[in-house]
Amino acid sequence: xxxxxxxxxxxxxxxxxxxxxxxxxxxxxxxxxxxxxxxxxxxxxxxxxxxxxxxxxxxxxxxxxxxxxxxxxxxxxxxxxxxxxxxxxxxxxxxxxxxxxxxxxxxxxxxxxxxxxxxxxxxxxxxxxxxxxxxxxxxxxxxxxxxxxxxxxxxxxxxxxxxxxxxxxxxxxxxxxxxxxxxxxxxxxxxxxxxxxxxxxxxxxxxxxxxxxxxxxxxxxx
Ligand SMILES: *[C@@H]1O[C@H](CO)[C@@H](O)[C@H](O)[C@H]1NC(C)=O
Ligand SMILES: *[C@@H]1O[C@H](CO)[C@@H](O)[C@H](O)[C@H]1NC(C)=O
Numbered sequence: 001x002x003x004x005x006x007x008x009x010x011x012x013x014x015x016x017x018x019x020x021x022x023x024x025x026x027x028x029x030x031x032x033x034x035x036x037x038x039x040x041x042x043x044x045x046x047x048x049x050x051x052x053x054x055x056x057x058x059x060x061x062x063x064x065x066x067x068x069x070x071x072x073x074x075x076x077x078x079x080x081x082x083x084x085x086x087x088x089x090x091x092x093x094x095x096x097x098x099x100x101x102x103x104x105x106x107x108x109x110x111x112x113x114x115x116x117x118x119x120x121x122x123x124x125x126x127x128x129x130x131x132x133x134x135x136x137x138x139x140x141x142x143x144x145x146x147x148x149x150x151x152x153x154x155x156x157x158x159x160x161x162x163x164x165x166x167x168x169x170x171x172x173x174x175x176x177x178x179x180x181x182x183x184x185x186x187x188x189x190x191x192x193x194x195x196x197x198x199x200x201x202x203x204x205x206x207x208x209x210x211x212x213x214x215x216x217x218x219x220x221x222x
Contacts, residue, residue, distance in 0.1 A: 027053055028095045029118045035066045035088035040075040047072060049094065056096055064095040080121055097123040107171070109137035131171065131216030141217045142167045145195070148213040149180035149204035156190035167214055183210035 030049070041061055046052045049067050052074035056062040064080035067073070068090050080095040098104050098121055100111035105126035114125045128137035144163065155176045160166045163181050166188035170176040176190040177197075185208070191198075194215055204211045 025115060025123065026057065026097055028097065028121060030067070030092040030094050031082060031085065032092045033087060033089050034082075034085040034093050035091035036064055036075075036077045036079060036081070036093055037084060037086050038077065038079060040066070041078055042076045044074045044076075045072045046074040049074075049092075052076075053094065056094075062096065064093055066091050066093055095121050097121055099123045104136050107132050107137045128220065130218035131167075133220035133222075140164065140167050140171065141220060142214050143217045144181075144215075145200060145213040147205035147211060148195075148200040148202050149189070149208065149211050150178065150191045150193060150195060150198050150213060151201045151204070153191045153193045153198060154189060155192040158188050159186050160188045161186060163212065163214055167216070170214075170216075178213065178215045180204070180208075181212050181214055182208045183212065184208075 041059060042055070044052070044055060046055065049069075052065050052067050055074060056065045056076050059076055061078050062076040064077045066075040066077060069092070070090060082093070082095070085093055100113045103111070104122075104124055105111045105128075107129065109126040109128045109132060112125045112127065113123060116122050122135060126135060126137050128134075131141055133139045133141040142163075156169070156173050158169050160169060160181075166179050166181045169188055170179045170190050173190055175192050178191045178194045180189040180191065181187070182189075187208075195213060200213055
């Protein structure tokens with residue numbers, strides 16, 4: 001009987017320790033003296049921060065964990081937002097790194113796994129298509145030439161609220177390469193060509209006061 005229990009305990013122990021190996025660079029360094037507030041996905045007692053990390057790796061929704069060194073309290077959290085962290089001297093926060101497996105690049109961006117700083121949750125870099133910038137290619141990046149437009153080469157039309165919305169409409173419309181936005185009317189005319197291919201007309205302002213030619217900018221700031 002005792003033998004059975006022992007075997008069972010051994011099995012349970014083995015199972016607990018069963019290695020989904022946690023890669024060293026899969027998490028940031030701890031932010032000591034802070035705790036992420038809010039409802040935890042799961043709370044456990046673990047023998048070390050390593051086992052807590054292992055629990056977090058097993059759970060897709062886990063983005064970070066609060067860990068209490070004293071008694072091994074491990075709180076798996078659905079957020080990694082450090083700006084919400086609260087001071088708590090008993091705890092530390094360890095955040096899960098995001099890599100290309102998580103498909104973080106949007107709008108046709110190409111993902112490359114790249115070791116970033118030990119305190120950065122980003123373990124990747126997005127190579128964005130022309131007109132998209134930001135860590136996840138989430139930002140539209142465009143320039144404008146005032147009082148100019150491309151006449152003809154129409155590829156679509158829509159009323160919009162802003163230049164931003166006009167270029168967003170262009171991005172979503174197949175064949176759109178640039179746009180003419182008439183500020184006074186909120187009119188967004190899409191072009192099937194860019195100003196590099198067809199000359200801009202500087203007379204546009206006579207016909208459409210407040211017009212601006214909008215083009216995607218391929219060069220990001222960072
Ligand atoms: C761990 O310590 C904290 C703070 O003292 C306490 O609130 C919590 O109940 C403890 N957990 C266990 C399982 O002992
Ligand atoms: C494109 O954006 C970059 C970075 O913001 C800027 O330096 C550059 O002047 C822009 N190019 C044009 C043609 O607007």
